[in-house]
Amino acid sequence: xxxxxxxxxxxxxxxxxxxxxxxxxxxxxxxxxxxxxxxxxxxxxxxxxxxxxxxxxxxxxxxxxxxxxxxxxxx
Amino acid sequence: xxxxxxxxxxxxxxxxxxxxxxxxxxxxxxxxxxxxxxxxxxxxxxxxxxxxxxxxxxxxxxxxxxxxxxxxxxxxxxxxxxxxxxxxxxxxxxxxxxxxxxxxxxxxxxxxxxxxxxxxxxxxxxxxxxxxxxxxxxxxxxxxxxxxxxxxxxxxxxxxxxxxxxxxxxxxxxxxxxxxxxxxxxxxxxxxxxx
Numbered sequence: 555x556x557x558x559x560x561x562x563x564x565x566x567x568x569x570x571x572x573x574x575x576x577x578x579x580x581x582x583x584x585x586x587x588x589x590x591x592x593x594x595x596x597x598x599x600x601x602x603x604x605x606x607x608x609x610x611x612x613x614x615x616x617x618x619x620x621x622x623x624x625x626x627x628x629x
Numbered sequence: 630x631x632x633x634x635x636x637x638x639x640x641x642x643x644x645x646x647x648x649x650x651x652x653x654x655x656x657x658x659x660x661x662x663x664x665x666x667x668x669x670x671x672x673x674x675x676x677x678x679x680x681x682x683x684x685x686x687x688x689x690x691x692x693x694x695x696x697x698x699x700x701x702x703x704x705x706x707x708x709x710x711x712x713x714x715x716x717x718x719x720x721x722x723x724x725x726x727x728x729x730x731x732x733x734x735x736x737x738x739x740x741x742x743x744x745x746x747x748x749x750x751x752x753x754x755x756x757x758x759x760x761x762x763x764x765x766x767x768x769x770x771x772x773x774x775x776x777x778x779x780x781x782x783x784x785x786x787x788x789x790x791x792x793x794x795x796x797x798x799x800x801x802x803x804x805x806x807x808x809x810x811x812x813x814x815x816x817x818x819x820x821x822x823x824x
Contacts (some may be wrong), residue, residue: 559675559676562674562675564671564674564675592678592679594659594674594678594679594680596679596680597658597659597660597670597679598660599660599670601659601670601674603674603678627671628669628670628671628674629669629670629671
């Protein structure tokens, strides 16, 4: 078990609807280095939350950018 | 690397319980919580995925606090009256010490938003069942439907607590639920349960 808090990354995105969610699922759901992920589509910042101790905050961001979504660190 | 900050975690949790009790779950948002707890939304999302998950985790936490408080100085082998008295005292202490937790628990006890499966097994429930079983085997009470037992043993308690918490009781004056009154009521409840 990894210390989850240390490896939890949260981003502000534009992943808004089911269709968007599906696209993310295809990428993150199949990603072997991602332990856990979720999107809070109810929140105005559509917060993406990823838990992984094997992939960096920056790499996750780039992965999301590559499939055409906005993704910036949530402050 | 991020360092776990337990104080922050507690602040977020307590503020969330307070906001949900005061404004309801529909009016509650992670953004409001961030403002109220003086933390960034990012900090909240470290601990919780979304508000539904948060609600379930809060509910579980509140129940654990309740269970722990209810088990203080209580043993399933206690005589019926003695055990009930300890339960009433412990539960009253919980309500006075954690008024927000109590309201939160009442509010979501039967909510479909709570996934009860996660929280159903506990030492508390095991002990409460054993306590009743022991009382029956000592012939201090008869076997009965759990709902009937609860209504008599604890329903009366929660009615009296409500009188205590309200500014005015049914008699139009304040009612103070003192230790003497607790003892008096438990005696009556025990009598009602006796075979």
